[in-house]
Amino acid sequence: MGIVLKQREQIATMRAAGRIVAETLLVVQEAVRPGVTTQELDALAEAYIRRAGATPAYKGYRGFPATICASVNEEVVHGIPGPRVLQDGDIISIDVGARYRGYYGDATVTLPVGTITLEAQRLLDVCRESLDIGIEQARAGRRLTDISAAIQAYVEGHGFSVIRDLYGHGIGRRLHEDPLLPHYGRPGQGPILRPGLVLTIEPMIAAGAPDWRTLEDRWTVVTRDGSLAAQFEHTVAITENGPEILTLP
Ligand code: MG
Numbered sequence: 001m002g003i004v005l006k007q008r009e010q011i012a013t014m015r016a017a018g019r020i021v022a023e024t025l026l027v028v029q030e031a032v033r034p035g036v037t038t039q040e041l042d043a044l045a046e047a048y049i050r051r052a053g054a055t056p057a058y059k060g061y062r063g064f065p066a067t068i069c070a071s072v073n074e075e076v077v078h079g080i081p082g083p084r085v086l087q088d089g090d091i092i093s094i095d096v097g098a099r100y101r102g103y104y105g106d107a108t109v110t111l112p113v114g115t116i117t118l119e120a121q122r123l124l125d126v127c128r129e130s131l132d133i134g135i136e137q138a139r140a141g142r143r144l145t146d147i148s149a150a151i152q153a154y155v156e157g158h159g160f161s162v163i164r165d166l167y168g169h170g171i172g173r174r175l176h177e178d179p180l181l182p183h184y185g186r187p188g189q190g191p192i193l194r195p196g197l198v199l200t201i202e203p204m205i206a207a208g209a210p211d212w213r214t215l216e217d218r219w220t221v222v223t224r225d226g227s228l229a230a231q232f233e234h235t236v237a238i239t240e241n242g243p244e245i246l247t248l249p
Contacts, residue, residue, distance in 0.1 A: 003170060003178050005196030010103065011237050011246070014172070014198060017098055017105035018235050018246035020052045024096045025109055026249055028068065034088040034114045038070035041094065042081035049098045057097030057104055057175050064219065069095035069108075076163055076204050076212055076221040076229040088114035091124065093231045097175060104175050106200050107247035108233035119207065120228055126158045127205045127230040134183070134201045138236050138243040144179055144190030151203050152184040163204035163212060163229065166221070170199050171235055195240050202233030 006014065027048045028041050046067040049056050056067035064080075071079035071093040072086070079093075086092060090113040097106040110124050134151040155162050162184040170177030179191055183203040208227025215222060223229050235246045 003191060003197060004172050005194060006172055006198050006237070007196065010172070011198065013101050014103045014105060014235065014237065015246045017054065017100035017103050018107070019249060020049060020054045020098050020100055021096050021105040021107045021235070022247045022249040023052070024048045024098065025094060025107060028094050028096070029109065029111055032086065032092060032111050032113060034086055036086050038072070038079070038081040038084050038086070038092070041070060042066045042068050045096055052100070054098040054100040057099050057106065061175065067096070069093070071095070071220070071229070071231070073228055074223045074226045076206070076223060077166060077231060078219045078221050080217055080219055086113045089116055091116060091120050091228060091230065093229075095231070095233065102173055104171050105247050106171055106175070106233060106235050108202060108231045110230040110232060122158070123160060123205065123207050123228055123230050126155060126160055127203060128232045130154045130203045130205065131201060131232040131234060134203065135234065135236055135243050135245065138193060138199075138201065138238055140193055140195050140238055140240065142193050143188050144181060144193060145185050146187045147201060148182045148185040149187035155203065155205050160205045160207060161210035163206060164210050166204055168200040168202045168233075170197065172198055193238050195238055197238045198235065198246070200233055200235050202231060204229060204231045
């Protein structure tokens with residue numbers, strides 16, 4: 001379908017959608033602790049999104065049954081909320097998407113549950129920092145994979161790996177638009193970034209090898225070697241004045 005550039009008013013609506021997503025993540029974050037189940041977190045997220053006048057983006061998407069993706073420890077993405085009880089020392093990635101006035105917002109954070117190991121905390125820190133470094137490259141005139149290469153260099157420079165074959169994407173009236181954004185690769189490839197492009201930047205990183213497999217539920221992606229994984233994501237607009245994060249509270 002090609003890249004759909006957004007006008008100022010459309011970006012304003014996406015900012016509103018993004019704010020709902022970011023505030024939903026704050027509500028969920030407050031509830032994350034040992035003893036809570038991932039379906040309890042899902043219910044909180046769905047209630048908040050609907051109260052805000054928005055619709056959960058993932059519920060029903062290709063049959064996905066829930067509002068959030070809740071991915072624990074070696075789960076990378078697309079974990080299905082359920083009766084699993086969070087334990088002290090777990091890490092959990094919460095991915096939230098919402099549709100508001102016809103536009104989508106999409107963001108992810110990975111959170112500690114109780115007290116986590118120093119290595120797990122370092123994984124979270126490096127992942128969040130790699131997102132910031134990717135966003136810094138999201139400027140008009142750069143090429144798409146300048147974002148990819150900056151993220152990969154940062155993550156691998158800290159001894160972690162970037163998950164392959166799962167991508168960021170354009171976003172707007174549709175949850176997934178062109179272009180696809182790998183979080184690894186050579187710089188200087190892909191389309192030139194232009195004002196009005198809105199995309200998700202969502203590095204997934206692992207403490208071990210970057211290979212993954214899908215569980216029998218056909219959704220949950222886990223690291224093949226069982227190592228811990230983390231993800232941070234923002235929806236970002238490229239403007240004349242540089243990158244603007246749309247998924248802020
Ligand atoms: Mg997402």
